[in-house]
Amino acid sequence: xxxxxxxxxxxxxxxxxxxxxxxxxxxxxxxxxxxxxxxxxxxxxxxxxxxxxxxxxxxxxxxxxxxxxxxxxxxxxxxxxxxxxxxxxxxxxxxxxxxxxxxxxxxxxxxxxxxxxxxxxxxxxxxxxxxxxxxxxxxxxxxxxxxxxxxxxxxxxxxxxxxxxxxxxxxxxxxxxxxxxxxxxxxx
Numbered sequence: 001x002x003x004x005x006x007x008x009x010x011x012x013x014x015x016x017x018x019x020x021x022x023x024x025x026x027x028x029x030x031x032x033x034x035x036x037x038x039x040x041x042x043x044x045x046x047x048x049x050x051x052x053x054x055x056x057x058x059x060x061x062x063x064x065x066x067x068x069x070x071x072x073x074x075x076x077x078x079x080x081x082x083x084x085x086x087x088x089x090x091x092x093x094x095x096x097x098x099x100x101x102x103x104x105x106x107x108x109x110x111x112x113x114x115x116x117x118x119x120x121x122x123x124x125x126x127x128x129x130x131x132x133x134x135x136x137x138x139x140x141x142x143x144x145x146x147x148x149x150x151x152x153x154x155x156x157x158x159x160x161x162x163x164x165x166x167x168x169x170x171x172x173x174x175x176x177x178x179x180x181x182x183x184x185x186x187x188x
Contacts (some may be wrong), residue, residue, distance in 0.1 A: 009064045015146060016061065016092075017071045017170065018155030018162070018180075019055030022106045031060040037169045051087035053105065054155040057180065061153065062089035068151070069183040071142070073103035073161045077124065089146050093181040097138055102126035105159050123186055127160040135165050142166065146173045158186060 018119060028042035051059065059072045070088070074081065074096045081096075083102075093158035111117065130138075146152060152174040156162045158181075162170075170177060 002152070004066065008084050010066050012065050012150045013148065014061060014065050014068045015071065015152045016054055016058045016065040016068055016155070016165075017142075017148040017152060018054030018057065019157040019159045020055055020072045020074060020080075020084065020096075020104055021049075021161045022083065022104060022109040023052040024048070024106060024185060025050070026108060026110050028110055028119070030119075031111045037101070040119070042110070042119075049083065051084065053086065053130070053157055055087055057143065057153060057155045058092050059087070059089050062091050066091060067090045069145070071138075073097050073099050073130070073146075076100050078103040078124075080104045080106075097134060097141075099126065099130055099134065099160075102128075105157075110166075121185075124184055125159050127158070127186065129160060132150075135163060139165050140173060142169045143173065146170070147175075149175065150175040151178065154181075156181045158182060162182065 027045040027047065029056045031041040031043055035042040049121045054070065054072055058068050061068055068091060068094050075099050084094065103124050103126065109120045112119055132163055146169065152170060154162065154177070155171060156179065
């Protein structure tokens with residue numbers, strides 16, 4: 001019965017909408033307190049990069065459904081376009097809108113290599129509201145596309161992509177709407 005239900009999911013036409021996050025983990029080995037400054041001195045070990053946010057949600061969904069259309073926002077300063085394309089499963093089609101004067105959202109965590117404890121995080125996020133023109137472009141696109149989909153899945157991490165106008169289209173025009181909305185240190 002479970003297998004049959006999972007097989008039925010493959011037929012769903014899914015639209016995923018939300019914030020792209022590039023998660024970077026920089027592993028360091030603590031050396032001790034620096035002599036000249038009251039800071040922790042560390043040595044670089046290695047770095048790992050992951051597709052987070054709506055990218056991770058879409059990749060998880062891709063093993064259950066045949067096709068996903070992903071709508072998101074990238075920055076024009078550091079778009080991570082190649083990394084994003086390489087990170088997506090083959091059955092995901094990306095429609096990326098570009099936010100000016102912004103980087104694609106990056107959350108860079110520094111991690112103690114030996115204990116695997118996170119030491120601190122640096123975020124590269126321009127969470128200023130998107131422009132009226134960009135909002136109109138996204139709303140126009142969603143208004144034309146959204147009715148083609150059986151289900152809309154939203155990953156809103158509070159980084160300025162989903163505003164009232166976009167939310168309105170998602171709420172009013174989706175056949176089935178599923179959302180993941182988070183409060184975090186960036187959007188409190």
